[in-house]
Amino acid sequence: MRYLPLTTDDRATMLAKIGAHDIDVLFRDVPKAAVFPRSVFDLPDTQGELEVDRALSRLAAKNVSAGSAPFFCGAGAYKHHVPSAVDHLIQRSEFLTSYTPYQPEIAQGTLQYLFEFQTQVALLTGMDVANASLYDGSTATLEGVLMAQRITRRPKAILSGGLHPHYAETVETVAGLSGTIVRTPVTPGKAEDIAALIDDQTSCVVVQSPDVFGMIRDLRPIAEAAHAKGALLIAVVTEIVSLGLLESPGAQGADIVAAEGQSIGVGLNFGGPYVGLFATREKFLRQMPGRLAGETVDAEGRRGYVLTLSTREQHIRREKATSNICTNSGLCCLAFTIHLSLLGEEGFTRLARINHARACALAETLTTVKGVSLVTPNFFNEFTIALPRDAASVADELADKGIIAGVRASRLLPHDAAVKNMLIVAATETNTDADIKDFATALAEVLS
Amino acid sequence: MRYLPLTTDDRATMLAKIGAHDIDVLFRDVPKAAVFPRSVFDLPDTQGELEVDRALSRLAAKNVSAGSAPFFCGAGAYKHHVPSAVDHLIQRSEFLTSYTPYQPEIAQGTLQYLFEFQTQVALLTGMDVANASLYDGSTATLEGVLMAQRITRRPKAILSGGLHPHYAETVETVAGLSGTIVRTPVTPGKAEDIAALIDDQTSCVVVQSPDVFGMIRDLRPIAEAAHAKGALLIAVVTEIVSLGLLESPGAQGADIVAAEGQSIGVGLNFGGPYVGLFATREKFLRQMPGRLAGETVDAEGRRGYVLTLSTREQHIRREKATSNICTNSGLCCLAFTIHLSLLGEEGFTRLARINHARACALAETLTTVKGVSLVTPNFFNEFTIALPRDAASVADELADKGIIAGVRASRLLPHDAAVKNMLIVAATETNTDADIKDFATALAEVLS
Amino acid sequence: MTMNSQGRPSAAGVSESAELPTISGDRGLDHEEALIFELGRKGVTGVDLPETQIAHERLGGLKRKAPIGLPGLSEPEVIRHYVRLSRMNYAIDSGLYPLGSCTMKHNPRLNEKMARLPGFGDVHPLQPQKTVQGALELISELMRWLTTLTGMPAVAMSPKAGAHGELCGMLTIKAALEARGENRKRVLVPSSAHGTNPATAAVAGFTVDEVPATDDGHVDADALEAKLGPDVAAIMLTNPNTCGLFEPRIKEMADAVHKAGGYFYCDGANFNAIAGRVRPGDLGVDAMHINLHKTFSTPHGGGGPGAGPVVLSAALAPFAPLPLLMHDDNGFRLIEDEADLPEGAKPFGRMCAFQGQMGMFVRALSYMLSHGADGIRQASEDAVLSANYILASLKDVMSAPFGEGPCMHEALFDDTFLEGTGVTTLDFAKAMIDEGYHPMTMYFPLVVHGAMLIEPTESESKESLDRFIHVLREMALEAKAGKTARFEGAPRLAPRRRLDETRAARAPVLRWKPKDLPQAAE
Amino acid sequence: MTMNSQGRPSAAGVSESAELPTISGDRGLDHEEALIFELGRKGVTGVDLPETQIAHERLGGLKRKAPIGLPGLSEPEVIRHYVRLSRMNYAIDSGLYPLGSCTMKHNPRLNEKMARLPGFGDVHPLQPQKTVQGALELISELMRWLTTLTGMPAVAMSPKAGAHGELCGMLTIKAALEARGENRKRVLVPSSAHGTNPATAAVAGFTVDEVPATDDGHVDADALEAKLGPDVAAIMLTNPNTCGLFEPRIKEMADAVHKAGGYFYCDGANFNAIAGRVRPGDLGVDAMHINLHKTFSTPHGGGGPGAGPVVLSAALAPFAPLPLLMHDDNGFRLIEDEADLPEGAKPFGRMCAFQGQMGMFVRALSYMLSHGADGIRQASEDAVLSANYILASLKDVMSAPFGEGPCMHEALFDDTFLEGTGVTTLDFAKAMIDEGYHPMTMYFPLVVHGAMLIEPTESESKESLDRFIHVLREMALEAKAGKTARFEGAPRLAPRRRLDETRAARAPVLRWKPKDLPQAAE
Ligand SMILES: Cc1ncc(COP(=O)(O)O)c(C=O)c1O
Numbered sequence A, B: 001m002r003y004l005p006l007t008t009d010d011r012a013t014m015l016a017k018i019g020a021h022d023i024d025v026l027f028r029d030v031p032k033a034a035v036f037p038r039s040v041f042d043l044p045d046t047q048g049e050l051e052v053d054r055a056l057s058r059l060a061a062k063n064v065s066a067g068s069a070p071f072f073c074g075a076g077a078y079k080h081h082v083p084s085a086v087d088h089l090i091q092r093s094e095f096l097t098s099y100t101p102y103q104p105e106i107a108q109g110t111l112q113y114l115f116e117f118q119t120q121v122a123l124l125t126g127m128d129v130a131n132a133s134l135y136d137g138s139t140a141t142l143e144g145v146l147m148a149q150r151i152t153r154r155p156k157a158i159l160s161g162g163l164h165p166h167y168a169e170t171v172e173t174v175a176g177l178s179g180t181i182v183r184t185p186v187t188p189g190k191a192e193d194i195a196a197l198i199d200d201q202t203s204c205v206v207v208q209s210p211d212v213f214g215m216i217r218d219l220r221p222i223a224e225a226a227h228a229k230g231a232l233l234i235a236v237v238t239e240i241v242s243l244g245l246l247e248s249p250g251a252q253g254a255d256i257v258a259a260e261g262q263s264i265g266v267g268l269n270f271g272g273p274y275v276g277l278f279a280t281r282e283k284f285l286r287q288m289p290g291r292l293a294g295e296t297v298d299a300e301g302r303r304g305y306v307l308t309l310s311t312r313e314q315h316i317r318r319e320k321a322t323s324n325i326c327t328n329s330g331l332c333c334l335a336f337t338i339h340l341s342l343l344g345e346e347g348f349t350r351l352a353r354i355n356h357a358r359a360c361a362l363a364e365t366l367t368t369v370k371g372v373s374l375v376t377p378n379f380f381n382e383f384t385i386a387l388p389r390d391a392a393s394v395a396d397e398l399a400d401k402g403i404i405a406g407v408r409a410s411r412l413l414p415h416d417a418a419v420k421n422m423l424i425v426a427a428t429e430t431n432t433d434a435d436i437k438d439f440a441t442a443l444a445e446v447l448s
Numbered sequence C, D: 001m002t003m004n005s006q007g008r009p010s011a012a013g014v015s016e017s018a019e020l021p022t023i024s025g026d027r028g029l030d031h032e033e034a035l036i037f038e039l040g041r042k043g044v045t046g047v048d049l050p051e052t053q054i055a056h057e058r059l060g061g062l063k064r065k066a067p068i069g070l071p072g073l074s075e076p077e078v079i080r081h082y083v084r085l086s087r088m089n090y091a092i093d094s095g096l097y098p099l100g101s102c103t104m105k106h107n108p109r110l111n112e113k114m115a116r117l118p119g120f121g122d123v124h125p126l127q128p129q130k131t132v133q134g135a136l137e138l139i140s141e142l143m144r145w146l147t148t149l150t151g152m153p154a155v156a157m158s159p160k161a162g163a164h165g166e167l168c169g170m171l172t173i174k175a176a177l178e179a180r181g182e183n184r185k186r187v188l189v190p191s192s193a194h195g196t197n198p199a200t201a202a203v204a205g206f207t208v209d210e211v212p213a214t215d216d217g218h219v220d221a222d223a224l225e226a227k228l229g230p231d232v233a234a235i236m237l238t239n240p241n242t243c244g245l246f247e248p249r250i251k252e253m254a255d256a257v258h259k260a261g262g263y264f265y266c267d268g269a270n271f272n273a274i275a276g277r278v279r280p281g282d283l284g285v286d287a288m289h290i291n292l293h294k295t296f297s298t299p300h301g302g303g304g305p306g307a308g309p310v311v312l313s314a315a316l317a318p319f320a321p322l323p324l325l326m327h328d329d330n331g332f333r334l335i336e337d338e339a340d341l342p343e344g345a346k347p348f349g350r351m352c353a354f355q356g357q358m359g360m361f362v363r364a365l366s367y368m369l370s371h372g373a374d375g376i377r378q379a380s381e382d383a384v385l386s387a388n389y390i391l392a393s394l395k396d397v398m399s400a401p402f403g404e405g406p407c408m409h410e411a412l413f414d415d416t417f418l419e420g421t422g423v424t425t426l427d428f429a430k431a432m433i434d435e436g437y438h439p440m441t442m443y444f445p446l447v448v449h450g451a452m453l454i455e456p457t458e459s460e461s462k463e464s465l466d467r468f469i470h471v472l473r474e475m476a477l478e479a480k481a482g483k484t485a486r487f488e489g490a491p492r493l494a495p496r497r498r499l500d501e502t503r504a505a506r507a508p509v510l511r512w513k514p515k516d517l518p519q520a521a522e
């Protein structure tokens, strides 16, 4: 087998050195009943690269990739162009095949980029500090709620109805165990009145902006209302590119920012791996979940970086840790930070403007189709339209015409009859004028 | 522009340091008539990655790639599976973006792999020494003839009719300037009588095996005949994989081996870059063209490698050099040597056997089609079939059916009416049973 | 001058006092590298994008007012920055990486290539399902491999790493207990457990009760059984355990907890010792996460991402979280909502957005198809063989606390052999860095003093193991002989010497701030 | 022990006498690495292929009898081998690479990606032409860029590197002369020319007549004109020349040779100084190769591959070699044979099999489309600006033989400033290695004593140039001040110290041989 360096001779020599006449001797502690012969597996034997490549390519070919069609899905994951330098660099052996930087003397590469990543995330979100990533936006949101519960010692969390339903369910599943989760009802395109729900048992309010329908939410009044009651505001961002054009959550008063970083560097990947961004105020630092890279000096006084404040973490604090997370999104942080380094201030803000421009153009074009109306008056690169009939069947028919038209709201909110005809549509720099035109034409056909 | 680090400010500061008020000052020696304004170019301005990617992908999509169809072209370039580790490794920055290893202290990586490459080539060909590559098989053949002319001080070179016509034309073009090139007539599937043509003006005989029709040639009698007259035998190999199953040219008495290494590691690339392999006997070493890596020690006695015997080369010897070559096929050598290291003795010989087995299976299947006969009784992974009508039209019609059926002999030998109906067909480990079946079925249809 | 030492006193060259410091601060192929924030400047970008005019912005008055503060760099500078950083890292691809518990095995490049096929890498999690049938089929095929290899009937695919899988497993147990109307709170966790185990139990709302280890490195089964009771929700064992040993009384403990009405959560981080030879299902396991980034070789990537699917017993299977993957006449289908559930399913909720770490799934399946069942078994055997070979070759000069019996895929040593030498486990490990090796896992598991846990994996040749053994033997002998020079203040030959972790934690500097801006060069 | 020093006395660690040698011979992240032949063994392979039975072999009795002797290695070992080797190399991606005449500019990764599109990388040169229309269109588009940028009417695409392009150009000239019934033999080549120029002239069957340089680094135009005569086939000039200067009398020399009935071959290696600003066609050039691996950034790859298309004047265009690329109503078509020629074409033959370096064509076009005409012009200006900045910043401490005037894209220094210091050009260059820099081109061009030719390219930031200048200034000042410690025996900090080239050439060891087989470890 091409990945196994030991030869039959090697194995015999090694067994002899060990003093075992047979490999089975080494497995002697396995209960007899649990040792099973090779034959019980109904699985194939070793295959060469060519065969494996063929088998998997065959599966891959059964999917419609985003790059192969006019493509408008968003709702928490966005199709962006990732410069080729990113994928080249993250595949450097020294990045790809290294472990968590527990030995800083031979992991300065990883540690320095994490430090830079943390800085970038703090800058984007307008916060003081950021960690070295969590799994994704949804689990970052959950960690934010758990952190708020710890900080405030209050059980209740209020989730805006504009929060991505998957995120809300993730929070409910875990934070609901020890606390109360209140999900506000939602009318797409409208801001709900959250302030009224905040009481002195409220640990936090969780608001996504742009929300799952693409609506830009003003966080400032909510921050004020929350702070007035001693609660924290957790701002959620699923499209990080929006921060190139929109006021940062930090500037709007957020205490914790939980975001999905997938748009920058990472790619779609059918849902994962993604990268959870997590930032907060300095004063909450010691309640933060996840790894942190910090600056220090070596024995000779040279600047260097280490993982720090690990007394928050499970491997030191065990059941008292701020989170159980261990493996995080390392290489996706790298992809994120490289892409963002390439963009820089100028590139990132331009990218954001292009995204907004594309979405505006798409909204204008789609709303010329008879029966189609815009639900979200404000948006960044994603908005919701109302169709004259069930969005599920429309999206389906558009897919048959080769247009991947967006995400039907009913897929995320199956119990909400009011959203049945709504389609959540995103546009990015990857959408051409032709894409937009094709979409509108096909939509008109389907609806006629 | 994303590749240019200087800012407008930088440029101004630098000009000031230089004492030039304008960039044009630096170009003051350019004749006025030759300075032309930007506007004379009918060429587009800077484009982003996304746009360039789109433009080139659109062109790429207009071609039928070998991996996307049942594919049987050979005749000097072969479709093989290259393990993914190869492409990963050759893209390591330290390999990809380094220059010729003129500073050995910081180029041991390149020098060591060249030394290993030379050893592998010498082993495969059964020769004493090999160089660090030439451009491709055809120019290696030319260099072989020039070298033989230098060694023997004789003008005549005899080219077997089985030598790839492109190779023969390449030799004629240059070696014909100062010498006489005799191309023997050829009957596909037969060995011509070369011995009779060798005289005391003959510097060398050039024989390809397997020849351009796929026929395996016995080099031993030709070597004997050549040596008897004081001429050299240059053996040419266009399918290096054949040496996993066939007696090496060295063992058959060749004095110089010129080969194409494309099959191992390099890929099809529509004809280039490829890698010319060149090996010879120790006694001819100082007449060899091209770079050589050699072993030595450093100031502390540690083993290391350098480019050596450069007194043969143009940068030292100028018009008296053994060749004018400078840039060679560096990174393709690397791809070759990595692929061959992965294969090893076991993998390489297995690969050769599989290729032969596939070709045998293909030959058996195709010759069951009515009107199709096998022209080459012996072959490795490529053979020639005779069709009942013009091979050009047959290949064309097969292409319309999605089968890339091989190379018509008339494309290489347009003036030879005898080969008009012949098709040169190759099979490798990448051809499945289904490919073979599809080919035969389509061929039967086209011929019926 | 130079950016390499900005904000900090430069000490380039000082490390080798006999030597001339270089002018640049760089040393041959070893370049120092400033932060991107120190390198960047205004007016440069590494991405060319057109300037866009937007006639009517629809930003609801929330347009950003201040600049973000990101540095501008051209593409060549960015490439050089990360290439230089990478060269400061150790990696599997550059040497043996014997980190116990981490399974730093070879990461095949084929898997990287497969994960990047547009049909996998460039599909959206919420595309119409009929446009992602191949992706769903891949997940389904991976599920078949995982359930077959573990002998368990079901698997939850969404967890994003081992710890996330633990949480998923414990929440499944919680849901199963609730379905039985029980509110058991206590979870028994051995003292040797990885930190994620107690941390997870706590996140899932359980209380942790620690079970001691025996002197021979096993879970004290008697103590564990004594602790069982009607309030015990589960035991969380690692098997093979974190001392690198197979728990011989595993089945007995499983039976005991089942008898007491609890469940058996198994930490599957060490599955690489037994995959293809032992099915956890046959040992009485109810839930076990599998770190695809360990056993199935998806790259660790400097800390992640990973994937932690959880295999489940029949008792727990109904409670697996959403989404579920079903197959019927219309093809594959993701069940994302309660309304749509198949008969008997009672999902406890959702672990995260979307359906899991597809990128890792592709790599893991590529690994499995490449190895085949026979190769997976052989890999486990080779991993165990290599660890035992190291144990047998070093136990006379280092001290193996449980050294007599065979170990599984990792060999555990303690610091007894260093007693009185003045050399600590840390010194010993750091001296390995100078020798060109990544240190083993240190000070884990906690049940052994000065632990050194060596996991060679199946990816090393015998020649490589022999060199490693030779170096460790010589080091141990030197330490015992009082030759401590190479241990003092090691490493001396790495990009950095020992870093001041106390300083880092006391006054944390967790990001660059503009005040650190460099003075202009020269 | 260890393979790292087989066959040679190991001296690991000796380089730093004050330090303890390591046991392994490796040093931190710097690993020594044996040859694959020393690492490999029987019974292992890095590629899984099935064993095949062949019922009837058709090998004509020429089946191989003896084994080849290739070593067996598993994939993980192969990866580690090449990763370790790579880490011993300097690269553009790790630092400034100021090799004059080589144009070591940034190699964009987009170009690598494009070249690997299956539609380019996985097409066969002899596929039916209707199945490769996109590939032919790409070549045609690249031809358009090349002819437009050079102001020349035609271009031959098949040459595989610069020297091959020179040969193509000279053969075109030969054919044109023959068509005129002339058999001119002499080619005038300046003494400053790159070695490939005279070597090429010789291969093409010409005799070389050397033209001296003037004191200010130009070709002596008067001497050149004096040498012209009815037997002169061509002049071969480099412009900008190898001293980094634009030949001010270029047009005059072109006119003179034309008047004398000869042709003007221009070595285009230095096109990066003028692309987008000056069209060689306007200077009277008849043929010029363009190193796509210089000006258009296809990677040098440790020595190749490159591509050397040759642009041709109207006088020479008809003689371009086969194949030709045509476009008509049926699309693109390669003319591969005399029979098929368009009106007026009289190709001199064929340079090589197939149609040229497609892989490089894709990369070069990707570079051109990315830069655009404006970007190409800006790149040339930045390259020239950067070289002049270096010249201006160093000329007071180093000696610039032609230092007053502006230079083009490279700055030439000589060793006058080292006179009497005991430091040679070689010492100076090798000391740069310790500072983290690749040396400049040394001892070329030959017309200057102890030449040091610095070509920064447009890919360096001002900060990077400033650091480089600072280091070189300090070095020069130290040398002049008699502080020669860092120059003696430099480099000290590279993977190897100076290598014994004499020994290598005296008793050449050009391959591994089995007698060097290592003893089994331990
Ligand atoms: C024994 C053990 N359990 C659990 C984990 C946690 O896994 P992950 O890092 O994937 O969350 C680890 C990994 O470090 C481990 O070694």
Ligand SMILES: Cc1ncc(COP(=O)(O)O)c(C=O)c1O
Residues within 6 Å of the ligand: B325, B326, B327, D101, D102, D161, D162, D163, D164, D194, D196, D197, D238, D242, D267, D269, D270, D291, D306, D308
């Ligand atoms: C001035 C000059 N001419 C010609 C060449 C030869 O080009 P190539 O190496 O591509 O054959 C070079 C490259 O080294 C050069 O610098």
